Amino acid sequence: MDREWLRAVPRTGAAILFFLLLPALAFADGPQSVPSIFAPASTPASDIYGVSLFALAVTGGIFAVVGGLLAYALVRFRDKGDASDKREPAQIYGSTQIELAWTVIPILIVVVLFLTTARMIFAIQDAPKPPDALDVTVVGHQFWWEFRYPKLGIVTANELHVPLSPKDHPEPTYLKLYSADTDHSFWVPQLAGKTDLIPNHPNITWIEPQEPGLYLGQCAQFCGVEHAKMLLRVYVDTPAQFAAWVKNQEQPAVEDNEPEVLAGRRVFETEACMNCHAIRGTAATGRFGPDLTHLMSRSTIASGAVPNTEANLREWIKDPDYFKPGSLMPAMQLTNQQLDEVTAYLETLK
Amino acid sequence: MADRTFPVEGTLDLTPARPRENTWLETAHEWVTTVDHKKLGIMYVTYAIVFLLVGGAEAIAIRIQLMWPQNKFLSPEVFNQFFTMHGTTMVFLMGMPMIFGFANYLVPLMIGARDMAFPRLNAFSFWMTAFGGLLLYYSFLGGSGLYGVGSAPDVGWWAYAPLTARAFSPGHATDYWALALIVTGVGTIGTAINIIATVLSMRCKGMTLMRMPLFVWLSMVTSGLTLITITPLTAAQIMLLIDRYLGGHFFDTQAGGSATIWMHFFWIFGHPEVYVLVLPAFGIASEVIPVFSRKAIFGYPAMVAASVGIAFISTGVWAHHMFTIGMTSVSNAFFVLSTMLVGIPTGIKIFNWIATMWGGKIRFATPMLFLTAFVFQFLAAGLTGIMLAVAPFDWQLHNSYFVIAHFHYVLVGAIVFAIFGGLYYWFPKVTGRMLNEKWGKWNFWLFLIGFHVTFDTMHFVGILGMPRSIYTYMPDRGWNNLNLVVSIGAFIQAISVLIFAANLVWSLFRGEIAGNDPWDAWTLEWAAASPPPVYNFSTDPSVESRRPLWDLKHPEDPDWKYE
Numbered sequence: 001m002d003r004e005w006l007r008a009v010p011r012t013g014a015a016i017l018f019f020l021l022l023p024a025l026a027f028a029d030g031p032q033s034v035p036s037i038f039a040p041a042s043t044p045a046s047d048i049y050g051v052s053l054f055a056l057a058v059t060g061g062i063f064a065v066v067g068g069l070l071a072y073a074l075v076r077f078r079d080k081g082d083a084s085d086k087r088e089p090a091q092i093y094g095s096t097q098i099e100l101a102w103t104v105i106p107i108l109i110v111v112v113l114f115l116t117t118a119r120m121i122f123a124i125q126d127a128p129k130p131p132d133a134l135d136v137t138v139v140g141h142q143f144w145w146e147f148r149y150p151k152l153g154i155v156t157a158n159e160l161h162v163p164l165s166p167k168d169h170p171e172p173t174y175l176k177l178y179s180a181d182t183d184h185s186f187w188v189p190q191l192a193g194k195t196d197l198i199p200n201h202p203n204i205t206w207i208e209p210q211e212p213g214l215y216l217g218q219c220a221q222f223c224g225v226e227h228a229k230m231l232l233r234v235y236v237d238t239p240a241q242f243a244a245w246v247k248n249q250e251q252p253a254v255e256d257n258e259p260e261v262l263a264g265r266r267v268f269e270t271e272a273c274m275n276c277h278a279i280r281g282t283a284a285t286g287r288f289g290p291d292l293t294h295l296m297s298r299s300t301i302a303s304g305a306v307p308n309t310e311a312n313l314r315e316w317i318k319d320p321d322y323f324k325p326g327s328l329m330p331a332m333q334l335t336n337q338q339l340d341e342v343t344a345y346l347e348t349l350k
Numbered sequence: 351m352a353d354r355t356f357p358v359e360g361t362l363d364l365t366p367a368r369p370r371e372n373t374w375l376e377t378a379h380e381w382v383t384t385v386d387h388k389k390l391g392i393m394y395v396t397y398a399i400v401f402l403l404v405g406g407a408e409a410i411a412i413r414i415q416l417m418w419p420q421n422k423f424l425s426p427e428v429f430n431q432f433f434t435m436h437g438t439t440m441v442f443l444m445g446m447p448m449i450f451g452f453a454n455y456l457v458p459l460m461i462g463a464r465d466m467a468f469p470r471l472n473a474f475s476f477w478m479t480a481f482g483g484l485l486l487y488y489s490f491l492g493g494s495g496l497y498g499v500g501s502a503p504d505v506g507w508w509a510y511a512p513l514t515a516r517a518f519s520p521g522h523a524t525d526y527w528a529l530a531l532i533v534t535g536v537g538t539i540g541t542a543i544n545i546i547a548t549v550l551s552m553r554c555k556g557m558t559l560m561r562m563p564l565f566v567w568l569s570m571v572t573s574g575l576t577l578i579t580i581t582p583l584t585a586a587q588i589m590l591l592i593d594r595y596l597g598g599h600f601f602d603t604q605a606g607g608s609a610t611i612w613m614h615f616f617w618i619f620g621h622p623e624v625y626v627l628v629l630p631a632f633g634i635a636s637e638v639i640p641v642f643s644r645k646a647i648f649g650y651p652a653m654v655a656a657s658v659g660i661a662f663i664s665t666g667v668w669a670h671h672m673f674t675i676g677m678t679s680v681s682n683a684f685f686v687l688s689t690m691l692v693g694i695p696t697g698i699k700i701f702n703w704i705a706t707m708w709g710g711k712i713r714f715a716t717p718m719l720f721l722t723a724f725v726f727q728f729l730a731a732g733l734t735g736i737m738l739a740v741a742p743f744d745w746q747l748h749n750s751y752f753v754i755a756h757f758h759y760v761l762v763g764a765i766v767f768a769i770f771g772g773l774y775y776w777f778p779k780v781t782g783r784m785l786n787e788k789w790g791k792w793n794f795w796l797f798l799i800g801f802h803v804t805f806d807t808m809h810f811v812g813i814l815g816m817p818r819s820i821y822t823y824m825p826d827r828g829w830n831n832l833n834l835v836v837s838i839g840a841f842i843q844a845i846s847v848l849i850f851a852a853n854l855v856w857s858l859f860r861g862e863i864a865g866n867d868p869w870d871a872w873t874l875e876w877a878a879a880s881p882p883p884v885y886n887f888s889t890d891p892s893v894e895s896r897r898p899l900w901d902l903k904h905p906e907d908p909d910w911k912y913e
Contacts, residue, residue, distance in 0.1 A: 052740070059736050067729060089710050094652065095649075099698070103694065203676035228823065
């Protein structure tokens with residue numbers, strides 16, 4: 001019988017495995033669209049990566065030894081199917097020495113693993129905060145992120161900008177985490193492990209990113225209907241980029257006197273929009289939804305659900321459930337003309 | 351017949367009367383009113399298998415939705431309901447009834463008793479559990495209250511506060527969830543008390559504690575652990591209902607309540623709950639592996655000590671589910687240590703199973719196949735558990751698909767595999783017929799392949815940053831192929847479970863007749879008839895060692911000489 005195909009099985013298997021693991025093996029430095037915990041680009045994440053590899057090595061070693069013994073026992077001591085041999089094997093009830101050995105060795109492994117882990121916990125959690133660290137207040141909402149920079153007077157949403165932290169002169173960003181409603185969790189795998197945002201229970205986490213670029217993450221604690229689309233984008237800016245971004249964000253909203261824009265602003269301020277959204281420099285001061293003062297400086301809307309294009313923005317205002325069914329923004333039943341006008345107005349908020 | 355005092359010669363039918371067959375109503379009445387531990391055990395297991403199929407169907411729907419990014423098979427609301435119901439069903443309506451079904455059926459037989467200590471409490475407990483399950487599923491019809499359409503609970507099986515507050519979960523879906531768990535919890539506590547009382551007071555002559563089969567030991571330890579863990583869960587559910595309806599503020603963060611208190615309550619229950627489910631699986635392994643390796647269990651006293659040790663340590667590890675909530679570094683370190691300590695008695699168990707196989711003559715019948723896979727998978731699950739215990743690693747892995755993969759390795763790879771093995775092993779005792787071996791092999795190999803395709807792959811999705819509980823994901827995250835593979839594995843498992851269900855029904859009527867002791871086993875239940883009569887044993891058994899049937903079969907080399 002031709003068993004040629006059988007020989008191809010291991011090769012095909014290896015190819016499939018490689019194809020599957022390809023993304024996991026992307027240990028690339030710097031930002032990537034795959035938020036792999038094994039491609040760290042910031043200090044807590046890279047420390048965690050180190051201790052993770054140690055844990056993987058220890059557990060992998062145990063698996064190889066114990067799994068190997070088990071596999072050996074299964075093959076070596078299987079019933080060979082000799083029906084004439086009716087004898088039972090020798091009955092062995094236990095052995096104090098052997099049992100002591102396999103109690104003591106695991107205890108030693110636990111001691112080593114525990115000490116390594118504890119050291120890392122204290123190093124990350126109790127790290128002293130440098131005086132020139134940037135403070136950001138993060139407030140989790142159903143289903144979006146509010147970012148406030150108390151020292152800079154900036155309020156923005158869903159897209160966090162932080163400065164690069166040079167290796168010789170660390171400038172970490174300290175994030176104070178609050179929740180306005182249910183539990184959320186702040187997780188950008190390439191930057192740091194996750195920390196929960198719990199109402200009545202403020203938390204702190206920090207990042208010290210070393211590669212500029214865009215890092216992706218999302219809410220990691222189930223928070224309601226649209227938990228899946230509570231996405232998170234963190235821009236790590238070079239000092240020049242960050243300064244420019246801050247300068248723009250500190251300005252009040254751009255004034256534009258084109259008739260359609262003015263009409264749009266009127267719609268915004270007379271329909272319910274301004275009850276929930278703030279636009280600095282106007283009458284709109286709502287805090288239930290994201291601050292829109294510099295909406296056009298963000299590359300996505302609906303907390304990262306869709307790109308911030310004019311067509312998407314109009315569709316989002318018309319029917320938020322189209323992109324994000326269950327989001328808390330209501331469809332305001334605007335006429336087509338009102339939609340055009342309010343979109344035109346929002347498009348000016350650079 | 352009694353009035354026929356003067357039968358006319360030749361008119362009387364003297365052939366022996368055939369036992370009259372019950373009408374279906376009489377049969378139903380007999381099952382509903384029974385207090386027999388065997389009938390209740392069968393009902394528990396049947397109930398669990400039904401919910402295995404229901405919870406499995408929910409899992410399949412979840413996997414269809416996640417096959418592709420931005421799939422629209424399920425709406426977000428329905429997806430959230432399905433993962434909540436899948437988790438709640440599999441833990442409370444599949445896992446718990448299954449292990450209590452096994453314990454109910456087997457413990458009295460294994461210790462040579464005629465029934466449980468409290469037969470009527472036993473029936474009461476079963477029906478409480480059964481009605482709790484129906485109550486939970488009634489939410490699909492009545493969840494939103496009289497005027498709305500139905501809606502099942504959608505807050506996750508962990509139901510973190512304050513998402514469960516009325517502000518965020520209006521309607522009655524969450525109430526059905528809380529009430530159903532209180533009701534099944536009452537049943538669970540009743541059964542736990544019953545098992546402990548039975549083991550402590552109903553053992554036959556010579557059955558000392560240190561001669562009990564390990565399954566009996568583990569059932570008793572599980573029951574003790576159940577009493578400790580169900581209590582805080584029930585308390586928390588009552589507090590939640592007080593919050594929702596009587597203006598309480600335990601978990602109501604808007605009024606100064608604490609969300610973290612719920613987490614503590616839930617995981618003080620939730621973590622030992624995993625051991626409540628896995629300890630009986632250890633028990634099954636400790637019965638099946640020796641019989642099919644043809645050797646006595648290695649290190650029986652160490653196995654008993656390790657079981658009690660695991661149960662004891664497991665009550666002090668709960669906050670390892672909470673490394674990301676912002677506990678102090680000292681608390682985090684404490685729970686790292688306590689969690690890692692569980693690995694030591696667990697390791698002893700795995701080593702003892704391997705040592706039992708060592709030097710044996712291993713027969714790979716279907717029960718042994720399942721239990722072999724159990725040991726492998728439980729080893730892997732334990733090791734990913736150690737990784738998760740490394741708190742900084744957990745800050746990354748927590749709530750990712752890695753965690754989903756880890757606990758399904760425990761709950762499916764260990765517990766469900768052990769349950770399948772146990773069902774194949776004891777089905778002949780319960781019904782008098784063997785489960786079909788050929789279908790059993792199909793069942794095993796498909797389930798093994800499907801399991802690994804699904805859950806091995808899930809680890810990688812988690813490492814790539816995919817969080818749990820999301821109904822959809824962005825196409826650029828590198829998760830697409832992996833999710834498709836995970837879903838394909840789920841379908842393979844579904845086929846395998848359907849083969850099992852078909853095997854069960856077919857073998858019940860057509861299976862090979864088993865006889866009393868088809869596996870050449872050693873514990874007392876195999877001395878009873880298959881199926882055992884209502885009274886189990888016609889005379890009270892008397893034992894002199896851990897393996898009474900070995901002593902009978904090998905009078906030249908009995909166990910009691912060595913114990």
